Amino acid sequence: MLMVREIEDIIADFEDFSIEGDYMQKISKLTDELIGTGKPELALDAMLAILERYPDEEIGSPGPLAHAIEKCPGFEPKLLQSIERMPSTLSIWILYRLIQKSPKEEFVKALEIAAGHPLASEQIHEDAKLLLSWVAR
Template sequence: MVRQIADIISDLKIFCMEGDYMLRLSKLTDELLQAKNKEEALPALFGILEKYPEEELGSPGPLVHAIEKCKGYEKALIYSLDRRPSTLGIWMLYRLLKKRSDSEYKEALRKIKINPLSSEQMKEDAELIAEWLKIN
């Protein structure tokens, strides 16, 4: 039986990186992808990235796969990167920029490099992406 989206979102909001967290995250995102209106969970999904901005949550992992299967995630990603840059968020932005060199995505990349919440590694990653994609 598929749980209600509100219940899945509640569990995403209290997600923490204790114990077998990758298994729990994988189960939650699998459930989410079966639910109607999965896009309602985007704030909670990005909330995990913002709560754990430099943690290893897969390469790209279940969280990124779930986010990328939600309609409209691109705008939500940009807002998330403005609030709290994250390593996986930067990686998703890179994937978007490879597909389409949109000015909004380029601006999001530029903002990462000057955001005081960006770690030095995130700033370096943003700079490397700009170099790879020849973005000024």
């Protein structure tokens, strides 16, 4: 019999997540568990916090974490807030995917913020500028 964990335990594991060992397998298992609860939005803040803690890590491309975030109803405002705090490789990729579906001005503006964000790495600045150039086409 498959044991289903409480959503609070899954969220706690997201909060404790680190990029040690086989972290991609760990994030894949966690996101599968989360999606299985039918309430992924309860862990949205914890998932976005991972992106902010590890902004330069490629945690999938886009991968299970991005897909889980995108499954959260109404995730867009929280993604934009996360990018304002600390853009990451994966958050700007999710943002670009959003722009492809719906090129809203607020999404493009968030990408511009990432391109010049004072806390972001040079790599994130370059990635955001590249994505902006793709949007401008």
